[in-house]
Amino acid sequence: MLFGEEKREYQKNWFKAKRQKFINLLGGKCVECSVSDNLHFHHKNKHEKEFSINAILSYNDEFILKELQKC
Numbered sequence: 848m849l850f851g852e853e854k855r856e857y858q859k860n861w862f863k864a865k866r867q868k869f870i871n872l873l874g875g876k877c878v879e880c881s882v883s884d885n886l887h888f889h890h891k892n893k894h895e896k897e898f899s900i901n902a903i904l905s906y907n908d909e910f911i912l913k914e915l916q917k918c
Contacts, residue, residue, distance in 0.1 A: 888918045
């Protein structure tokens with residue numbers, strides 16, 4: 848079991864890896880300018896947005912993929 852700083856570091860790395868996985872699924876770069884660093888998820892239509900992707904990264908992948916289809 849992890850405690851304190853080890854747990855925070857594990858969670859930070861897990862979050863980064865999962866976020867990068869979904870960035871890669873969307874092509875790994877900005878569709879407008881081709882930049883590949885410091886990327887953010889933006890919904891095509893803000894009125895269809897149900898959740899912020901970063902806020903739901905702890906959810907299961909299937910749920911996240913449904914929302915990613917709107918980005």
